[in-house]
Amino acid sequence: MNKPLLLSLAAAALLGTNLNAESMYEKIQAMELEMSKMKTELQTLKAQKADAEDESEELSTDEESASDDAKESESDEESDEEEEDEEMDVEEEIRDIQETLSDLNRATSGNKLKFGVDYRFAIENLNYEMADGTEAKNDAFMTNRFWMNMQWAATENLSFKGQLAYNKAFGQRSGVSSQAGGLESFDWIANENAYDDTLRLRSAYFLYRDSEFLGAEIPWTFSIGRRPSTNGHLVNLRDDDQVASPMGHAINVEFDGLSAKFGLENLTGANGMYVKLCAGRGMSNAQPMFAQTGTPYATDDTTNPDIDLLGLIFVPYDNGQFSLSTQYYYANNLIDMQYNTVGGSTGRFDTVGGMHSVTANIKIEGIGAGDFLEDTTFFVSGAMSKTDPNSGYDVYDGADTVVGTTSGMLGSAEAETGYSVWVGLQTPSLISDDGRWGVEWNRGSEYWRSMTYGEDTNIGSKLAARGDAYEAYFTEYLVEDILSMQIRYTYIDYKYAGSNGFFGNTSGTPMEIADVMTTPGGDIAGQVVDKAQDIRFYLRYKY
Numbered sequence: 001m002n003k004p005l006l007l008s009l010a011a012a013a014l015l016g017t018n019l020n021a022e023s024m025y026e027k028i029q030a031m032e033l034e035m036s037k038m039k040t041e042l043q044t045l046k047a048q049k050a051d052a053e054d055e056s057e058e059l060s061t062d063e064e065s066a067s068d069d070a071k072e073s074e075s076d077e078e079s080d081e082e083e084e085d086e087e088m089d090v091e092e093e094i095r096d097i098q099e100t101l102s103d104l105n106r107a108t109s110g111n112k113l114k115f116g117v118d119y120r121f122a123i124e125n126l127n128y129e130m131a132d133g134t135e136a137k138n139d140a141f142m143t144n145r146f147w148m149n150m151q152w153a154a155t156e157n158l159s160f161k162g163q164l165a166y167n168k169a170f171g172q173r174s175g176v177s178s179q180a181g182g183l184e185s186f187d188w189i190a191n192e193n194a195y196d197d198t199l200r201l202r203s204a205y206f207l208y209r210d211s212e213f214l215g216a217e218i219p220w221t222f223s224i225g226r227r228p229s230t231n232g233h234l235v236n237l238r239d240d241d242q243v244a245s246p247m248g249h250a251i252n253v254e255f256d257g258l259s260a261k262f263g264l265e266n267l268t269g270a271n272g273m274y275v276k277l278c279a280g281r282g283m284s285n286a287q288p289m290f291a292q293t294g295t296p297y298a299t300d301d302t303t304n305p306d307i308d309l310l311g312l313i314f315v316p317y318d319n320g321q322f323s324l325s326t327q328y329y330y331a332n333n334l335i336d337m338q339y340n341t342v343g344g345s346t347g348r349f350d351t352v353g354g355m356h357s358v359t360a361n362i363k364i365e366g367i368g369a370g371d372f373l374e375d376t377t378f379f380v381s382g383a384m385s386k387t388d389p390n391s392g393y394d395v396y397d398g399a400d401t402v403v404g405t406t407s408g409m410l411g412s413a414e415a416e417t418g419y420s421v422w423v424g425l426q427t428p429s430l431i432s433d434d435g436r437w438g439v440e441w442n443r444g445s446e447y448w449r450s451m452t453y454g455e456d457t458n459i460g461s462k463l464a465a466r467g468d469a470y471e472a473y474f475t476e477y478l479v480e481d482i483l484s485m486q487i488r489y490t491y492i493d494y495k496y497a498g499s500n501g502f503f504g505n506t507s508g509t510p511m512e513i514a515d516v517m518t519t520p521g522g523d524i525a526g527q528v529v530d531k532a533q534d535i536r537f538y539l540r541y542k543y
Contacts, residue, residue, distance in 0.1 A: 042097050116149035122538040126459055129532075131497075131516040132525035141458070142170040143194045147202065158208050163228070165191035165202035188253035188282065192230060192454035202254065203228045219263035226256050227280065230454045233325060234361060234379055235463075237426050238438050239456055240475050240484065240540075245276065245313070247327045249381045249422055249463055250359045252452040255280040255309070272318030282307035282331070304351045307333045321366050327359040331451070334409075336504025340396040352504035353409045354388040355449065361422075372428055381422040385449045387415050387503070410447055410498070411509030418448030422463065435476040442469050446496050446510045449503065457490055459532040460500040466510055467495035482543050490534040497528045 122143050128136040148164040173194070184195045191202040205225025213220045231241045235248030245259065246252070257280025264273040285306050286297040299305075311329030318324070335349040361381035366374045387409040395404045407413050422442035429435025444450075444466045455461040462469035473488035494513055501507030516525045 038097055038100065042094065045094050045097070113150060113152045116543060118147040118149065118540070118542045120145045120538050120540040122536055124458060124537075125535040127533045128459070129530050130526050131513050131528040131530045134526055141194075144168060144170065145194075148199075157210055158206065160204075160206045161228070162204040162226075163202040164199050166197065166199045167191055167194055168197050169194045186453075188255065188451075189453045191254065192456065194458070201226060213262065217266040219266075221261045222258070223260075224258035227254070227259070229253060229255055229280075231456065234363070234381060234422070234424065235455065237377065237379075237424065237436075238440065238471065238473050238488070240436075240486065245278070246311075247313070247325065247359045247361065247381070248452065248455070249361065249383045249420065250327065250357045250385070250450050250452070251311075251329065252450075252461070252463070253282075253454045255282050257281060257309070270317055272315060272320075272323065274315050276313040278309075278311040278313065278329070280309045280311075282309060283333070283335070304335060304349050305333045307331065307335070321364065323363045323365075325361050325363070327357075329357050331355050331357075334503040336502040336506050336508060338396070339506050346396055349502075350393045350504055350506075351390065352393060352502075353390045355409075355503065356386040356388065357383065357451075359383040372430075375428045377424075377426040379422075379424050383420045383422075383448075383450070385418045385447070387412075387417075387447070387449070389413060389415065406505070408505050409503050409508065410449060411505050411511075412447070416447040418445050418466075420444040420448045420450065420463070429474065429476060432476060434481065435474070438471075438473045438475075440469075440471040443467070444499070446512075449508065453500070457534060458536075459490065459492065459534040460529075462490055462492055464499045465492050465494060466497075466499045467513075468493045482541060484540045484542070486536075486538050486540070488534075488536045490536075492532045494530060494532075 120143075122145070124138070124141045124143075126138040126141055130136065144166070146166040150162040150164075151159060153159040184193055191200050203226045205223050205227065207221060207223045209219070209221045211217070211219050228244045229246050230244060230252050231239050232244040232246040232248040232252060235252060236243040257278060259276060259278045261274055261276040264275060265271065283304060283306060285299045285304060287293065287295055287300050289296045291298070309329055309331040311327065313325070313327045315323065315325045332354040333351050334353060334355055336352050338346045338348045338350045340346055359381065360383075361379055363377065363379040365377045367376050367378050368374070389407055389409040389412075392405040392407040394402045395406050396402055410416055410418075420442060422440070424438065424440040426436055426438040429437055442463055442465065444464070446466060448464075448466055450461065450464045452461040452463045455463060462471060469490070469492045471488065471490045473486060475484060475486045477484045496510035496512055497516060498508045498510050501509075511528070513528065513530050516528050
């Protein structure tokens, strides 16, 4: 038997080895060594094949020159047949080795747990003008943000992805013992703000994909776990990130849940058409493991119920240049900070109602002819939110005793509708091939409410603004696609307060900024932001 065939059999034996017979690391190392040997043998076989073809051409030439000698011609024909058989054997061996190499490659390179790092240093100048005319600022707020990316492709259809995150200010940060300090570790934004030095799980999920669904040519995926739900569509452009699933205009928070996506292009003929179903849980009603009642993780009727979200993303058209995308979700049992009648916090949340949200956007990648316009992206997005208030919830006195009930969301007992529009343009930098310039503007109405608490803007989510927000940025790569820098300017002019609050009447009520000083309790004007700006510079390493 030829040596190459022996190598193929050895590789096959390795592939068929019981995984428990040795450590996964040792198995993969052995496979990689065998793959290296087989690649060398493959090159040798290809060289032998080329030599055999040359020899065959020479024999053919000799046959023509000796055509007058019948006996010699017959001998040459037999030689040609032998060479042909040998060539077929070589081709078969090459195919065998290529198939085995493919299997080995999936068992090693394709199936290793891969790691990637994403580190960002940022320095920001933050400035706030309050409703009473006073100022709050931080001239140089410096942060470290680190993401560790993980992925494992176990099979052609099944893979795992995860990300650990660390995000904190330089050194020890003061002020974390304030009343709102505890909200910085709130589950929806735990990794999106400069909190502490804890390495947390930002995402972890498995993804199953297939080219057929129930026998039909419908590519589909299913995934469940800690979702990659921040820096979604359109927001990812200025953040220079891979796009996540949700539309960033209306939702940009971390959450746990599942999704299933179905490609409809083969059925409808519409370019890029797909539908995606999403469901998540934003709060679980469960007692502690060592509850005083002795009922670990049982539901607790005295606290907030589960917060669940159900959504649908529908993309009717996307040909790579023009795309139209839509999104709808409904979230129930939404919350607000719970205060008693003397204005103090009880340290709990009220469950105030649900909310509908609808988003639609158009994106054009390449708005004209020529290198500059062909690489220019323009988008416009519109969104609507509508509250669904509960009939009532408790009001407490200064001693945490229930003294009555109230109702309403965003300062109104009725269902209220809010609107937001967002426009953006991103162009090549003209300095390098990879750099980008961008400008954006968005406006929100009085009752507009998004769930964009995880947005990467330290003065508060610009897309949540009830008022106008303006932004300009420049991203440039310094070392290939590994080291980059960005300068970004964000300015928010609020028309109504409560833009970054929750969903009830305490932190979400949209008081008009011009009227804050004259409303009852006008002493809070020094705590209400009228205008905010953020000038940020970062250096970022991704590999």
